[in-house]
Amino acid sequence: MHVSWSQTRVFPPTFITLNGSRLNHLLLDTHSGHVYVGAVNVLYHLSPDLQLLSWGKTGPKLDSPDCLPPIDPTDCTQAETTDNTNKLLLLEEVKEKPVSLIVCGTVLQGICEKRSLENVSQVLYKTDNPVDTQYVAANDPRVSTVGVVVEQKDVMLMLVGRGYTSKGPGGIPPITMRRLTPVARHSAPAFSHEELGKLVVGSYSEYNNHFVKAFPHNHYVYFVFSRRDVWGKREYRTYVSRLCAGDPNFYSYVEVPLFCGGGYNLAQAAVLGYHRDQPTLFVAMAMGQASTPTPTDRSALCVYKVEELDKALHGAQLLCYTQEGKDANNMEKAYIEYEVSSNCLKLPQDSLIKYPCGGEHTPSPIASAIALEATPTFTWNPLITAVTTATEVGHTIVLLGDKNGRLHKVFLHANGTVASSCVLSVSNVRMVLRASDLCVFQVTKLHIAQCEKHLDCHSCLSNRDPYCGWCLLEGRCTRKMDCTRHAQPHHWIWSYSRERQCVSIESLQPSILSREEQTQVSFTVLQLPVLSKDESLSCAFGSLAAQPAVVMENRITCQSPAPEQLPPSPPGNDHVSVRMALKFGDVIISHTNITFYDCKAVGRLNATSPCMACVSSMWPCHWCVKDELCTHDKSCPRQHIIYNSRVSVGPLISPRALPSPDHSHFVCACEQEQSMPRGPDSCPCVWALQSFPLVPVGFDTELSLQGKNLDIFEVMLICRLSSHLIHLQLYDCSVGQSDCSQCRAVAANYGCVWCADETPGCVYNQSCTSGTTDTCPAPVVTEVEPLTGPLEGGILLTIQGSNLGQSFQDIQAGVTVAGISCVHNSGFVFSIVCELQACANVIAGPVVVTVGGSEKGESQQTFSYQNPQLSRIVPEKGPLAGGTMLTVHGSQLLTGQRTEQRSDQITGLNEVSDTWLICRTSHSNQTGRVPVKVVFGKAERILESVLFSYMEDPVITDATPMESFYGYPERKCSRRCSSAVVSFCLQIQELCTNVTSERMICKSPLVEPKSRIVRVWFEMDNVHIDFPSIKNKTFTYHPNPDLFQLNSESRGTPIRFKPGGVLAVEGKGLTLAMRKEEVVARLGDKECDVKTLDNTHLYCEPPEEQPLALDDSDLPTLKVLMGSLAFDLGPVEYDNDSHSSVPLAAQIGLAAGAAVVVLIVLVIILMYRRKSKQALRDYKKVLVQLETLEINVGDQCRKEFTDLMTEMMDLSSDVGGPGIPFLDYRTYAERVFFPGQKGAPLSQNLDLPDSRRQTVEQGLGQLNNLLNNRLFLIRFIHTLEAQQSFSQRDRGYVASLLTMALHDKLEYFTDVMKTLLGDLMEQYVAKNPKLMLRRTETVVEKMLTNWMSICLYSFLKVAGEPLYKLYRAIKYQVDKGPVDVVTGKAKRTLNDSHLLREDIDYCSFLFLSQTLTVLVKSGVEVQPCPVKVLDSDTITQVKDKILDQIYKGAPYSQRPAADSLDLEWRSGQAGHLTLSDDDVTAIVQGRWKRINTLQHYKVPDGATVALIPRSQSSLGVNQFYQTGEKTPMLEGEEEEGLRLWHLVKPSEDPEIPKHRKSSMRERERAKAIPEIYLTRLLSMKGTLQKFVDDVFVAILSRKRPPPIAVRFFFDFLDDMAEKHGIDDPETVHIWKTNSLPLRFWVNILKNPQFVFDVQVTDSVDAVLSVIAQTFIDSCTTSEHKVGRDSPVNKLLYAREIPRYKQLVERYYSDIHNAVSGCYQEMNSTLTELSGMNSLVALHELYKYINKYYDQIIMSLEEDAAGQKMQLAYRLQQVAALVENKVTDL
Secondary structure: OOOOOOOOOOOOOEEEEEEOOOEEEEEEOOOOOOEEEEEOOEEEEEOOOOOEEEEEEOOOEEEOOOOOOOOOOOOOOOOEEEOOOEEEEEEEEEOOEEEEEEEEEOOHHHOEEEEOOOOOOOEEEOOOOOOHHHOOOOOOOOOOEEEEEEEEOOEEEEEEEEOOOOOOOOOOOOEEEEEOOOOOOOOOOOOOOOOOOEOOOOOHHHHOOEEEEEEEEOOEEEEEEEEEOOOOOOOEEEEEEEEEOOOOOOOOOEEEEEEEOOOEOEEEEEEEEEEOOEEEEEEEEEEEOOOOOOEEEEEEEEEEEHHHHHHHHHHHHHHHHHOOOEOOOOOEOEEEOOOOOOOOOOOOOOHHHHOOOOOOOOOOOEEEOOOEEEOOOEEEOOOEEEEEEEEEOOEEEEEEEEOOOOEEEEEEOOOOOEEEEEEEOOOOOOOEEOOOOOEEEEEEEOOOOOOOOOOOHHHHHHOOOOOEEEEOOOOEEEEHHHOOOOOOOOOEEEOOOOOOOOOOEEEEEOOEEEOOOOOEEEEEEOOOOOOOOOOOOEEEEOOOOOEEOEEEOOEEEEEOOOHHHOOOOOOOOOEEEEEEEEEEOOEEEEEEEEEEEOHHHHHHOOOOOHHHHHHOOOOOOEEEOOOOEEEOOOOOOOOOEEEOOOOOOOOOOOOOEEEOOOOOOEEEOOOOOOOOOEOHHHOOEEEEEOOOOEEEOOOOOOOOEEEEOHHHOOOOOOOOOOOOOOOOEEEOOOOOOOOHHHHHOOOHHHOEEEEOOOOOEEEEHHHOOOOEOOOOOOOEEEEEEOOEEEOOOOOEEEEEEEEEOOOHHHHOOOEEEOOEEEEEEEOOEEEEEEEEOOOOOOOEEOEEEEOOOOOEEEOOOOEEEEOOEEEEEEOOEEEOOOOOEEEEEEEOOOOOOOOEOOOOOEEEEEEEOOOEEEEEEOOOOOOEEEEEEEEEOOEEEEEEEEEEEEEOOOEEEEEEOOEEEOOOOEEEEEEEOOOOOEEEEEOEEEEOEOOOOOEEEEEOOOOOOOOOOOOOEEEEOOEEEEOHHHHOOOOEEEOOOEEOOOOOOOOOOOEEEOOOOOEEEEEEOOOOOOOHHHEEEEEOOEEOEEEEEOOOEEEEEOOOOOOOOOOOOOOOEEEEEEOOEEEEEEEEEEOOOOOOOOOHHHHHHHHHHHHHHHHHHHHHHHHHHHHHHHHHHHHHHHHHHHHHHHHHHHHHHHHHHHHHHHHHHHHHOOOOOOOOOEOOHHHHHHHHHOOOOOOOHHHOOOOOOHHHHHHHHHHHHHHHHHHOOHHHHHHHHHHHHOOOOOOHHHHHHHHHHHHHHOOOOHHHHHHHHHHHHHHHHHHHHHOOHHHOOOOOOOHHHHHHHHHHHHHOHHHHHHHHHHHHHHHHHHHHHHHHOOEOOOOOOEOOOOOHHHEOOOOOOOOEEEEEEEEOOOOOOOOOOOOOEEEEEEOOOEHHHHHHHHHHHHOOOOOHHHOOOHHHEEEEEEEOOOEEEEEOOOOOOOOEEOOEEEOOEHHHHOOOOOOEEEEEEOOOOOOOOOOOOOOOOOOOOOOOOEEOOEEEEOOOOOOOOOOOOHHHHHHHHHHHHHHHOHHHHHHHHHHHHHHHHHHHHHHHHHHOOOOOOOOHHHHHHHHHHHHHHHHOOOOOHHHHHHHHHHHOHHHHHHHHHHOHHHOEOOOOOHHHHHHHHHHHHHHHHHHOOOOOOOOOOOOHHHHHOOOOHHHHHHHHHHHHHHHHHOOOOOOHHHHHHHHHHOOOOHHHHHHHHHHHHHHOHHHHHHHHHHOHHHHHOOHHHHHHHHHHHHHOOOOOO
């Protein structure tokens, strides 16, 4: 929950509902009052009264946190549509004037954009190709991001704190400074932190900062965050950090932990406010869960004074600057945090004063070990998530928001404790769940004081709102300053003041008044405000006009209103309450209620006993007996008054009023004893009836009453039956007794008799004048049902009629049916129910009823006894689930009205007739055959001839199709084991047809379009099968298809159709749920055969002849039926054949002319084909020749490639793990930094005597500090390069030494390198910019080489596998052919200068080799190993190949050297011969001596050889030649005057043996044309092509992000080009090529031994040189033109270079357009590479300082900044310590 506060008063609170997006941030523009709301995917712009002015979308967008923008789905396959959560919403102000809105979200790695303040949908600035220095916010919605905008030197800056995210680009610092607008002198874009300050962290995941607030104060910027205390107990703590707002290098960064008592350790929200006019930091803290950053619901508010906070921060800085971070007790109180390789120093005591914002020489970042402590001011559960403050009349109010959406207002005392707290109603801010289940998000704007909602003083003060008090004379709840007379006493009442009670009316006299009189009312008012002389108070009763009040100190008197002015009493009440208000003008100061009673209403409300009600009333009312009046007066007009029991009128005996037995009225219990009657006992009253209460209607009846005090009345009393105290019952005998039986059944006390006069009837006995009768007439039977029954009886017969007896006994045995007695069951008078008895035969007769001794009553209807029979049932089987509609056939099945069927399986009767009945079967537990039984009363009929069979429930195995239109296409399904009627139900039922045991066809029910389908199922009797259970998919309804009219332009107009074609009908949605076979098309009375049906077209083939129309029209119409949908598509008219309008002569002429033209064309075609065939034959001859050459080369390439891949498959098993012999980082760096040098500083130790070691190391430590000073280092380098004796080799050496010394400070090293490169660029821009970085002539160029090597080492680990495979493939191919060890030329190579241009005869041997290496002292032989060698190989070559095979995959440095072993040929038990390159058997011809080979020794194929340690005596025999060196033996090398040769003599031909003279002629021809062997280059190239491609693709890959260093440096070059106005893309391309491919990759390609522990021979190096040159050519921008005179090496890859060029260009373009570099990740990644011997490097650097000491000192002293920092003095200190140099100290 976010809280935003405004001082603007809003009446009333308003809100706006923002549907669909979760709200993230709210920003108030205090200048305009406009509100900006950042939500998920949306940005809202609201007016001050929360009206929506504009809105803009910010998402969702295609994104993935693992990919860098812009997102390409082909490169980022995991990208998906992602919500954009707002992370930053800030206002950009220039000169305190808002200019734009800064919006940052989570997508696209947290980039930001600027939007218009007037229309937030308008984007003012955004980048389509963001660089990684523009990644601002966290890319995870759960990770916090805070920011603040400051202005420094007219430049708008934004400082951002961002939490740690596990995905996306690493190395983004936790705190960065970003420029909001590009500046001319800088090349960095907006929102980039390039060249600005940043907090460098070694391992950000370890610290895991969670930022909650950033704010500026007094030229500083503060950040509040929580993180893991890595230095301490690794618990999470809250910190406040501070840095100077204008510090571009973060030298001033310092942080201090915050302690909030009670275990509250995680900050959730913070705000800078004021308490007692002092700036104060209010922090909402939460208690963490164990040692995790997850907060619990327990939270608190802690308050910290900014003065104390600044004091703690200043103290930490001072300790780290001047006392190495330690206090007087030598305890560490300040330290360097975030794994930065720096330490607290002992600088001069005034360092912090001179450098309040730090400097290059001051330590940073500093962290304090001493926490700033506070006690919780306010605790709450649940979690507090937002906090802000306000000041009201010097009082501090804190507003807190919790996670449940509630807003708390906390009032703080001066001492910081809580005076009160309350919860404001802000339900509109919270998420509301409506009936539609939609999440509704609202923004509410309410006055923070909310005084206006309190309409009375009590509500105002009881709320205890520190803002509010009661302004007495204004009559409203206001803030103090809003009350006009707040300074005067008793005018503004505050709930926290001593007088915190509202003004009240007390001592009201009288408190009740009669509404019939007018009198004076007086009362007392405490704390009455003082009025001026011309001001007065008044009293107002209800809504009547106010009357002046008389004020005597605190006593006030008012006149009550006249009786006619009073409002009437409410209905049912005897009084009315009227509010009496004390007013000041129109303002009510205080009020109370006064009661006006009405005695007359008391009597009216109790009409039955008005006297008792009046005199027992709570009001002082009295009863006038003779006037029947209740009055407040104590006298009556006609005397005789009864006084109220509550009013004292003299000595009276207390009366007793006893309640009646039913407590409904009063009973008189005593008599008046004196002459003044008082109370309800004195009232006259009647309380009982002495006579009988039954009173017949129409007769005068005398009543006797009981009462008291009736003698008061002197006249006759009148009795009114309206009194509820006396209960009478009036009745009429004639009502409800229609016949004699009914009349005689009435109770005797009513006196009703049957009077037999002219109109017989039931009357009161005194009304019958003709006399009564003792007997009733004969019974009458009007209706009998049922009229049939079974012979067995047992059914109930209902007889309707009149005079059917007066009691049960009258007719107990008086009913017969067809002469058979019917046992009476129930009823008499009107209706009789009797049970039918059994009868032997089928008979019929009337129903006879006899009542007592009266005559018989006989029915007009005849009742029949019947014998029902059963014959058959249909169907005879059904499912176990029941529900089968069973039809039972028979005769007389209507016997008995309430016929019921009873069986274990058969239930409820549906329909019945005389010959059949229908019932539904019930469920059965097992299959089988059961009889059907029908019960008629006591008669049972069982059908034994036919049994009903219960079968297994049917199962539906398939149902197709699974979709339908809203119409009626047919559905088909397969089932088994059921022949019942099946229904397909969906709100309505459709019967299925064609039902068999395995198949049925059902129509899908008609469904209203857009209906909600609840359920689709098949119903077979009681078996219900849901459609989804059949195919695991739901049944789908689609919108109905639509077919368009054939003639869409003119509806009803026929279209013309030519027979033989098809009719094409257009439509839409035709195949959503319809197949071609289900569509029926008819043209007139014939069918139109449907040929094709797709979603938008239907094609049907009509008959050849025009069909007849189905109606009276002349033309047939096309009708298409799709299920139950019928489409009338319009009439069709056939085209009839008609005679041509062209004359016959014209037709003949046209045909003849066409024949002539065709003949001419044929002649031309024949002539052309003849010439073409001749040219084709010539072409094919040449083509055959070329194909022959191509086939030969291709066959050789395929064979070689197959062999190579077989070898590489063995290699692949070793690659990827320890199989690739990567060099360790130290060795790698030594070979790259100091190529070709033995004893490099990396492998040396500082050689010093012990007496000098400590002093020298101290001096070197100070030299290291000097090198960390940018000014000194740059001056040092420039001074050295200015010296003429400082050679190019010295430049490279010094650059490598500096790389070693500054290896642990890569960011600083990078920054210095950029500065030096900028200086170098200025030099070349003035001359020829394209020449920059072409060579390594300066220190910075070698620094760049080393920097690239360091940063790309981890990339080499990833991309090194293709390079290693290429090296192994080259070595394998070269070794397969002969290699001349003297000239270094080989048969298999890519380099024409190293091509063996001779046809050397050789054979491939397979040896079984054994080795006894020098490592095995016992001399035990190992297992034999097959090795392929050539008979033309020298002995040393054989030994190398054997070692290659035995130590395959092992590092080269770990295997023995070939010259330390002898090769021994073993044949049999004793045949051992040691082979050597040179021995006494060597062939000497003239001045030529040939090196021994396997041919020389005639070693056969399959021979066994062994490697054994060389004996000491044999050492030195072959020392004239060492194998393995990259430089082969030179041709002019001589030994004892003899020249050595191996395969070919350099100048003279060797003697040809006789057996080889036959090939002499071919040799001569080959010598004459040596280029014929160039095909060997093609063969070698084709074999290695795949491996070369793999290396180039790995280097220039687009699938993985390019190395961070490459991105960073390429962006730097782009910025430099833009800075110097270089818009030539070729120049920038050359710079990039010179800095990466030529400077690093070519070096690695030519020297794999820099990366791997391998040996690179001269023949392998020759191949690698060609590949490296190809890579160089691919990186150039010039067009690669080749011709006959081009070098062979360039011709070799002429076809591939354009493809490689595209790779390079795309690689450069992707980096330029997509991402940018950031070296923070490099610094953290290469932390593990620290630990180089920097002391040796520093000592070597000092040698150059010593050599050019005077020049360096002079240069430092000439620089003003250097003088300020005393650099020369510090260097002199170094010299004094390192070599006791005498200085000017």
